Amino acid sequence: MTTPADPQGAADPGLPPTVVIGCGLIGTSIALGLRGHGIDVHLRDADPEHLRAAVDRGAGSPEPAADPALVVVAVPPAATVEAVVDALREWPRAVVTDVASIKDRVVTGVDAVDDSGRFVGSHPMAGSERSGPEAASAQLFEGRPWVITPGRSAADEAVRLVEEVAVMLGGVPVTMEPATHDEAVALVSHVPQVMSSLTAARLLEAPSAHLALAGQGVRDVTRVAGSDPTLWREILRGNAVAVRSILRSVRQDLDTVLAALEDESDVAELLVTGRRGSERLPGKHGGVQPELAVVLVQVSDRPGELSRLFARVGQIGVNIEDLRIDHELGRLVGLVEISVLADRADHLVEELVTSGWTAYR
């Protein structure tokens, strides 16, 4: 691992220390973000490999902390209530928060045994199917919602501290009731996970010749099926009520599709509904903010082609705000979508065409 051991230098002695329990993707990313603001972070993990990897990334110290102001419990969902309650007892003056993807059970579970007001449930909505401290990033939370679920008992100053941390790490604090949070993540995270796994499960027994025809569509639908089954089992069990409710509606729609295919009547309605539903996602991947425009550029598979394109764009002097490349079979298929400021797009197209590229809007 070729990163400096302590990229941000010594901790600022004026800021109170934080303990992060659980050095997975989320815990290590939070730790890296806090260290970037000069905060003294102490790490703990039951797995010494995870702890060592996080320390090596510069995420904090493996030494115990005497009197932290904040404890972040970043362990798997099924272990969260116990770890939170233990932390509340070990450090009687600290604010304790968690990061679990399910909130109602966690908040209810802690509230049942603790009335100190020092626990604030939270859920930073970031990450992907990658996991572990190696994949952590201090920028993981930038622009992402950080849901805060105070429940009935969290003290105002505890809530404010957690909000400050979220903002410090670039997140957007969103306050919700725990049960509302669970319904929302069932819809936008847990059910899509199940649908992805259901689709991917059909591939297991398929002939290789069939799989050889796979394109980007099935790869996108089944990407999150690559996530950690153990973690997701805990999440789905922890949010069973909300997930069941949505899946029952899915099953109804599936039955309608099957009936339509049986008698060759119309599946159009589901498809139209599905498209309208997908268009409601804010800032949809592939959609651009109003002030950006997409320039399409054809690239061949020749070595160095991408590098040449980026060099030329750099020479032309137009900044690349965002980039999307069509991947099929893990290789470039030919179209690069470059997002640039809208008032630079025509200039970029003209200059690229003059240089011999096939570019258009």
Next chain:
Amino acid sequence: MTTPADPQGAADPGLPPTVVIGCGLIGTSIALGLRGHGIDVHLRDADPEHLRAAVDRGAGSPEPAADPALVVVAVPPAATVEAVVDALREWPRAVVTDVASIKDRVVTGVDAVDDSGRFVGSHPMAGSERSGPEAASAQLFEGRPWVITPGRSAADEAVRLVEEVAVMLGGVPVTMEPATHDEAVALVSHVPQVMSSLTAARLLEAPSAHLALAGQGVRDVTRVAGSDPTLWREILRGNAVAVRSILRSVRQDLDTVLAALEDESDVAELLVTGRRGSERLPGKHGGVQPELAVVLVQVSDRPGELSRLFARVGQIGVNIEDLRIDHELGRLVGLVEISVLADRADHLVEELVTSGWTAYR
């Protein structure tokens, strides 16, 4: 549209002309590819706007062709049999092929009324949820399977011509029985489309506050739900038997998941099966060829950051073989995955770190 009207110059008079009927994404891409090899392409489309757009892209001439060697029918699936039969009659010496995503009905339909041996069913497996001549690319088929389904009656020389065209456009010819093709695409294309639409349909009535929590996962699962419902209705009706069969298995799995969530027993099995299934996809997006390695680089959201990174990588002198950027809310989330030749990866990491980037493997 800022592209030259005829990028490849005059057609080679030694090669026989081709007619492309249907100037959508696939038809226009085929035309562009053939023009790139100096072939005289004549375009036809019932929609004058599509025809004009394709002509403007340099895909061919709107004038009629007297004696084409090949006619490519690139119209929607429900119109394909009729268009193929008309073409076989209009040009009694041409080989005729199609591009429809369903093959059994098309081949059976044509074979029922034509025994000339001049029709060869085919299906170039390329494209995405984009459509129309504006999104066409001569490289669309590079490295992609081009399924050829001769059926019982296609003449050998007709099949060879279609194979030559596929190879010329960079495709990989794959010969299959029409019914086998339909089973394969049901699995890797049609059912994933349905699953994506089923997931996205749940979003239509959801509160905006719930949708605001959406991340990359649901965007990936629902991306193809943005495809053209009219086209997909025709595809699903045309492949109803194979799609039904797989969807029935999906419904069984869904019932198992619902039962497991009802009594809190184990959903782990589906999740493990789903992960193993997703790993079977060849050249899986995010997987790399053995000779490449992935370097991870943190980027912030500052303007020009991506451009600076690419400029530095260019200066370091390591070619970018492939690129993947995490997008959430349509913006960069912080990690860029650069694929480079494996023996250059360490050098790139060292040089980037020396320049102040946070990079690692």
